[in-house]
Amino acid sequence: MSNYLNLSLDEIHSKLVNHEIKPLDLVLEAFDKIEKNKDLNAFITLNKEAAIEEAKKLENVEVDNLLFGIPIAVKDNIITKDLNTTCASFMLENFNPIYDATVIEKIKAHHMIIIGKTNMDEFAMGSTGETSYFGNTLNPWNKTRVPGGSSSGSAVAVSARITPFALGSDTGGSVRQPSSFCGIVGLKPTYGRVSRYGLVAFASSLDQIGPMTRTVYENALLLEAISGKDIKDYTSSDKVVPNYISHLEKDIKSLKIAVPNYYMSDAINVEIREKIKEIISLLEKEGCNIDYIDIDYLEYAIPLYQVIALAEASSNLARYDGIRYGHITDSYTSIEELYKKSRSEGFGEEVKRRIMIGSYVLSGKNANIYYEKALKIRRKMVDSFKKVFETYDLIIGPTNTGVAYPLGIKVDDALKSFYDDLLTIPVNMAGLPALSLPVGFDQEHMPIGMQIIGNYFKEEVIYELASYIEKTLNLDLESGKQC
Amino acid sequence: MLVPTIGIEVHVELKSKGKVFSKAENNFNASTNTNVTVLDLGYPGTLPNLNKEVVNMAIKACLAFNCNITRSMHFDRKNYFYPDLPKGYQITQQKTPIGTDGYVEIDINGEKKRIRLERMHIEEDTCKSIHTEKATLLNFNRAGVPLIEIVSRPDMKSAEEAMKYVEKLRETLLYLGISDVKIEEGSMRCDVNISVAEESSTLLGTKVEIKNIGSISNVGVAINYEIKRQSEILEKGDIIHEETRRFNDKTMSTIAMRSKETGNDYRYFPEPDLPYFHISDEWIKEIEDSMPIMPEVLRSEYESLGLNEKNRNTIIASKAMCEFFEIYKNDMNPIILSNLLTGDIISIMNKNDLDFGDIHLTRENLKSFVNALETGKISSKQGKEILPILINKGGNFEELIKELGCEQISDEASLLEMIKKIISENPDSVEDFKNGKDRAVKYLMGQIMKVSKGQANPVLTGNLLEKELQKL
Structure with a gap:
């Protein structure tokens, strides 16, 4: 079997330009790798026929950009025309959309080839990949461990070098946490940087689609391809999309960086803390100005998430009633029964639990006690982040409190899995951009991720630092070799 | 003595080109389920977009009804399950209605009475449900049609006041050109809240809501029925329960529909897909400058032109007639014109099933015709012979009267x-x-x-x- 997909993007690109290989070679290789890694269960639906057809079509098209002909995996909560989009739910098991999400239109315009739709936690609700109706995904670094979630399949596809690129979505850490667990680069862009049109909504005020890639350079390229104002998404920004890769080689000496004390507390695995400290001294040596600081309200992130994200989710998931699309129960005698049975059968336990909590916090007087209060604290949290960025260019810390843990241990604890997102949720609450970068391994050779948080629409500054660290560490991040 | 207190909520369908949040056409009369986008179907991943034309129309209404305009407004989701609601929530404005604290004036026994408006907000309509024996069918053409809801304060004290209030709203909205305001067709819907209490009491009685009232005159019928029904209950010493009743236009009575659950739990929260929307001074100014003339202005102008009350009301009640009158009123004797318009012209049009757009009556002919009547060049009897020809066929007035030999000898x-x-x-x-x-x-x-x-x-x-x- 060929192994072009392990090459760097620039190498693949020049081979395509020189006609050494064709897009079809890459596509067939990706499907071979999926077959070989079937046990990982990274994909829900494969796009084999259409991908091959598209690859053949591209043989007669000029190679016009770096992403041309490159295979990409897409999280299964991003709407793809004529390609099932299930959200890993029985509710949408056979849902075949009639339109493309804006990000899909954009990657198609770049002539990228969609290989398939990746496994995930049902409706992006979970941090392990285990709430999927289609079974859990395995971590390629250690198949007894979770890959993280909810963008589990996308992280695994890139980590196992099935595709160099994947799209994920991040509501409370769903791009960054699995990226960290699987040793890849994952970015949650600034809220509004990437159009949400066609992303199946979980929590609309927090959701963002993000690039998941092998390297910082590839991440920057994919972000540039999918960003920009979309008239179909009122919350998308019309800020100009910078040329991100032009920032990668920049000098980092003048950067002022903050490390929140909260991110280096005892709640964080000591090996991870040590690794982050190593990076900090590395950066200090390079001339960065680094301070440990306190950021107010960070400790409220999880309760805020439980109120705001679940309240929005309870409303966003109301449309799945079996009437127009999706699962409909076999027999019913009233409209009430139609709703109750279709939704009870269609949704998994975690989703139902979250809908119930979300409905509860919006219900009657609770709206004041929980929801309104949460919005107020959220605004305070935003303000304290803004204050930090008056002085600092970036905030750094770990992505997670620990590394990937064994499968199954959090399945029965509804609360525990939220705590995986302790360090990632504040970023969504504030709408800031943040990237998870692999910075090393623990003693059991599980990847450790570092989180770099930037100011609004300053993804290029994140990439600047990430690129420097990546180059300096020069880690071997190909997961397949270990197992 | 028992007296009623009445407040009215009116839903008005706006006739914008597109729907309020989707790009679909706003044309309810199109073939069933043709004006539909993925958004109107509540497809996963779709997002709403605010149609500015709708905001323009709502601002017009705010200005006409003397409302304060909310400069920074957002939308809210009203969550409930019903088959006619594709997303499982309605996008509406709960916290920041576009208009607040307005009023309209009505004439009661020759005196002006102010009816205060609590609020006016923008929201989307639901699907139209068609219930058959076997199933309920849904027409998504109506899903997402823009509505404004106008909520009055409980300032009305009689059926007459209520009818005048609704008529005033209807007439104003008609002149704003933002709605067809046809109650019979559902483009304007009235829900009446009514309670009855002792005149001396400072407390209001228990409120009953009446829905499904299909005409302005039935607003009066329903209110009078309800005043009588509630008064009889109270006089017997019984208690009125808070409930929603439906008006039945066959029996001309109200029937209990459902009791008000202890506060509907709609789980309102701000619509995260639509950010805050700002309305600038310039925007309001622009709309102010383009406001059409309002009926009360026309009414006093027509009075000074010498039109009798019947003609004034008839012309103003029909926007088409009024537009016609406005075109010609300065060109010829307005009194004769008003008599012709409300009499012969409209009856000839009705007889031949014509609209103003269809008739062949030219400015020149109309002018000559009115002048001929005024100077006695032709008699009104002769006029009746000539007018149908001018309307149905056209031609040249002068030649026509010669042809018909009905030119008067005034020499x-x-x-x-x-x-x-x-x-x-x-x-x-x-x-x-x-x-x-x-x-x-x-x-x-x-x-x-x-x-x-x-x-x-x-x-x-x-x-x-x-x-x-x-x-x-």
């Missing part, structure tokens, strides 16, 4: 000649006249008309004849 010399001839031919009648017999004049007039084939100007002829007879 004094010719008339005198005729009069003298008739007098000399009828000495008996002259004798009768001298003896004070009135019928002699009528007889002589008849003779003149006969000779002139009806073309003699009757007023002028009468005057000249009288003068000639006096001379004798």
Whole structure:
């Protein structure tokens, strides 16, 4: 079997330009790798026929950009025309959309080839990949461990070098946490940087689609391809999309960086803390100005998430009633029964639990006690982040409190899995951009991720630092070799 | 004494080109389920987009109803499950209605009464449900059609006031050109809240809501029915329960629909897909400058032009008639024009099933026609003969009256000649006249008309004849 997909993007690109290989070679290789890694269960639906057809079509098209002909995996909560989009739910098991999400239109315009739709936690609700109706995904670094979630399949596809690129979505850490667990680069862009049109909504005020890639350079390229104002998404920004890769080689000496004390507390695995400290001294040596600081309200992130994200989710998931699309129960005698049975059968336990909590916090007087209060604290949290960025260019810390843990241990604890997102949720609450970068391994050779948080629409500054660290560490991040 | 307190919520469908949050056409009359996008179907991943034309229309309504305009507004989700609600929530404005604290004035016994408006907000309509024996069918053409909801304060004290209030809203919205306001077709829907209590009491009685009222006159019928029903209950010493009732236009009565659950739990929260929307001073100014003339302004202008009350009301009640009148009122005698418009013109159009757009009546012809009536060049009887031709076929007025031979003779010399001839031919009648017999004049007039084939100007002829007879 060929192994072009392990090459760097620039190498693949020049081979395509020189006609050494064709897009079809890459596509067939990706499907071979999926077959070989079937046990990982990274994909829900494969796009084999259409991908091959598209690859053949591209043989007669000029190679016009770096992403041309490159295979990409897409999280299964991003709407793809004529390609099932299930959200890993029985509710949408056979849902075949009639339109493309804006990000899909954009990657198609770049002539990228969609290989398939990746496994995930049902409706992006979970941090392990285990709430999927289609079974859990395995971590390629250690198949007894979770890959993280909810963008589990996308992280695994890139980590196992099935595709160099994947799209994920991040509501409370769903791009960054699995990226960290699987040793890849994952970015949650600034809220509004990437159009949400066609992303199946979980929590609309927090959701963002993000690039998941092998390297910082590839991440920057994919972000540039999918960003920009979309008239179909009122919350998308019309800020100009910078040329991100032009920032990668920049000098980092003048950067002022903050490390929140909260991110280096005892709640964080000591090996991870040590690794982050190593990076900090590395950066200090390079001339960065680094301070440990306190950021107010960070400790409220999880309760805020439980109120705001679940309240929005309870409303966003109301449309799945079996009437127009999706699962409909076999027999019913009233409209009430139609709703109750279709939704009870269609949704998994975690989703139902979250809908119930979300409905509860919006219900009657609770709206004041929980929801309104949460919005107020959220605004305070935003303000304290803004204050930090008056002085600092970036905030750094770990992505997670620990590394990937064994499968199954959090399945029965509804609360525990939220705590995986302790360090990632504040970023969504504030709408800031943040990237998870692999910075090393623990003693059991599980990847450790570092989180770099930037100011609004300053993804290029994140990439600047990430690129420097990546180059300096020069880690071997190909997961397949270990197992 | 028991007295009613009445508040009214009115939903008005706006006739914007597109729906309020989707790019689909806003045309409810199109074939079933053709004006539909993935958003209107509540497809996963779709997002709403605010149609500015709808905001423009709502601002117009705010200005016309003297509302404060909310400069920074957002939308909220009203969550409930119903098959006609594709997303499982309705996008509406709970916290920041576009308009607040407005009022309208109605005339009650020659005096103006102010009815205060609590709020006006923008929201989306639901699907239209069609219930058949076997199933409920949904027409998504209506899903996402823009509505404004106008909520009054409980300021009305009688059926008459309520009807005048609704009529005032209807007429104003019609003139704003933002809605068809057809209650019968559902583009305007009224829900009446009514309670009854002792006049001396400072507390209001228990409120009952009446839905499904299909005309303005039925607003009055429903209220009077409900005043009577509630008063009878209270007089018996019984209690009124808070409930929603439905008006039945067959029995002309209200029927209990559902009791009000202890506060519907709609789980409102801010719509995260639509950010805050800012309305600038410039935007409001722009709309202010383009506001059409409002009916109360027209009413006083028409009064000063000398139009009688019936004509004023008839013309203003129909926007099409009013537009027609406005085009020509300065060009010819407005009183004659108003009589023609509300009389012959509209009845000829109705008889032939014509709209103002279909008729062949040109400005020149109408002007000549009105002038001819005014100067007596033609009689009104002749007018009735000519007008249908001008409306249905057109042509040239002057040629037409010649063709029909119905041009009046108003030339004094010719008339005198005729009069003298008739007098000399009828000495008996002259004798009768001298003896004070009135019928002699009528007889002589008849003779003149006969000779002139009806073309003699009757007023002028009468005057000249009288003068000639006096001379004798």
